[in-house]
Amino acid sequence: EDQVTQSPEALRLQEGESSSLNCSYTVSGLRGLFWYRQDPGKGPEFLFTLYSAGEEKEKERLKATLTKKESFLHITAPKPEDSATYLCAVPHAGNNRKLIWGLGTSLAVNP
C-alpha cells in the first residue's frame, strides 16, 4: 500500500539549533516528492519538488534531499519564523494528480 510517514510528529528547537525532518515513503515508481509548509489556519505553501535520488534543493535555511526510500528537510540555524507544520506528499502510483500526504511535523522554534 502506498504510504507516507513523517517523523518526528513534533519538534521543538532553540533558535540556531539545526535539525532534520524525515519523510519516508512506500510507492512504486516515484514521480516526485513535494514539501510544503503550513501555518496554522492557512493553506499549505509549496517549498520544493524532488524527482530523483540524490537530488537536493535549497531555499534560505531549508535544504531538501531525496533517497530511494526517504527525504529529509534540513533546517540550518532556524529562526522563530520557521515555526510551522511541514508536510510531505508523493503522487499516487497510478494517478499523479492524487497525492498521498503525511501527517506532517509540527516545528516550534523558540527565541
Next chain:
Amino acid sequence: ETGVTQTPRHLVMGMTNKKSLKCEQHLGHNAMYWYKQSAKKPLELMFVYNFKEQTENNSVPSRFSPECPNSSHLFLHLHTLQPEDSALYLCASSQEGDTQYFGPGTRLTVL
C-alpha cells in the same frame, strides 16, 4: 489578485443551511482540487477537475456538490451538513499533474 483565492475564509452554518465555497485561481492552470483537512488526519482529496471535467470523486457524501464552470473557478456547494464535516476546506490548482498550489482555505464550522 494572485495565486489561489478562496472565499469565505470562515463559515459557520447550521445543519439545515445551504452554503457555497468559492475558489479562483489566477495561475493559468488546467486542474483544480478540493481537499478536506481535519485535525490528526492527512489531507483528504475530495474532488479533482481537469479542464472543467470531474476526474476524481473520492467517495465524498452527496451533501458536498462541486461545480467547475471554467478552468479558473471552482465551487463547493454544501447542504444538510453534519458536525463531523467541520474542517478546513482547501482549494488547489496545478498544471496537469505538476506542483499543486493551495489557497488560504475556508474554516467551516457546522453547528
